[in-house]
Amino acid sequence: LMGQSQGAAVCAMLADKRPQDIRAMILCYPAFSIHEDMIRRFGDKSELPETFTMWMPLGRRFAQDAMAYDFYEHMGAFEGHVLIIHGTDDSVVPLGYSERATGAFAHARLEVIEGGRHGFVGRACRRAVMLACAFLTANA
Secondary structure, three states: OEEEOHHHHHHHHHHHHOHHHOOEEEEEOOOOOHHHHHHHHHOOOOOOOOEEEOOOEEEHHHHHHHHHOOHHHOHHHOOOEEEEEEEOOOOOOOHHHHHHHHHHOOEEEEEEEOOOOOOOOHHHHHHHHHHHHHHHHHOO
């Protein structure tokens, strides 16, 4: 299973719910910050807005679910191998979230791409593809 940003966070959620169905995961700059981002944004507001914008229009249910789900509490359920790839220059999700996840999963490795941003392009993209291919070969 492979995902990027919020897609990578969803992969981790699926691995928590159905660990028996997933052999390994590749998570690129996973948005494990969503939980804390929503708490910072809305705090303990009892009345969340019907809609809000975070790069795209989102609804109240997104904020409610994100505030209720702490990724790090659920990562230990997945016993498969995990490759996390994150760039040093990610301005959307700080590298520390992936560093923390590496210790929370049972078998995870973090590969840091110097100069990589949130969304790999150019040399960072080529490096991520190389790392992903090697990981898939080793975990086939």
